[in-house]
Amino acid sequence: MPELPEVETVRRTLGPLWLGRRISGVRIARRDYIRASPPGPLARALGRGGRVETLVRHGKQLAAFLDDGRAILIHLGMSGQVLALGPGARPARADHCHVRWSLVGGGSVVVRDPRRFGGVWAYPTAEALREARWVALGPDALSVRAAALARSLGTSRRAVKACLLDQRVLAGVGNIYADEALFRAGVHPLRLACSLSGAEVAAVARAVRLVLRRAIEAGGSTLRDFVDAANHPGTNQRRFRVYGRAGHGCVRCGSTLVGGLVAQRATVWCPACQTGPYGV
DNA sequence: CCTTAATCCTGGAAGC
């Protein structure tokens, strides 16, 4: 579930409980959920004893930077949740809780992830985290500008939707928001990236920013199980214009929306509003 | 280069 707007929603709702708080204890229920960090004291401690100073997001990844320099990275994958619990509170569901940080003064933060496509990493410094995880990512989608997107797309001959989904090209967009943004920009998902005009790239960049910003304002999209750190679902799913609407009418022109497979992902577009891959 | 298929998992929905 979590694309950029959902992760940003988690970041914002997690702050009030986690920022400024010291980690008194860490319980790791599943060792294999602590990913690439070399097994050792660093991974086992997972921030124990540190105070969380900032929560920073890049694309779909969320980092907690501690006052002693250490850094923790959380990636939610398909079904991950980060839950902020007050003193004495317990998660709404106790299963699939893989990591739990207890905080000095009460309360805790829990990472739950039934499908376990996500993970948690530990790094000795913020720089090490950036070096290992973020340098390879494209610009953050929430603030991407036309020039940066154009540079990142380069002369690629892939379908533009495949590029938007590639985190090395653009960080934060997933299957839902790729379709929503391309619809808004009036660009067909199968268009080769290199065939877009400067104006079209600018329209895509603008649409990406708008779609993501609106989704954040709505607290993210909840299709099935996404909740923020306070366990509240989002409402952005009510605003989808194309995602999940194949066979229904286009909200703009009334044409029947088409569903297909692009980059191995279910994709929906308007055959009239989105300039076709074989036209201009 | 670029695309496709398989893979890591659970669980909800649809079909019989």
Add this chain to the structure above:
DNA sequence: TGCTTCCAGGATTAAG
């Protein structure tokens, strides 16, 4: 009511 099959917000890998 089962039981089976398919599908899902992500991302990597190998193979063609």
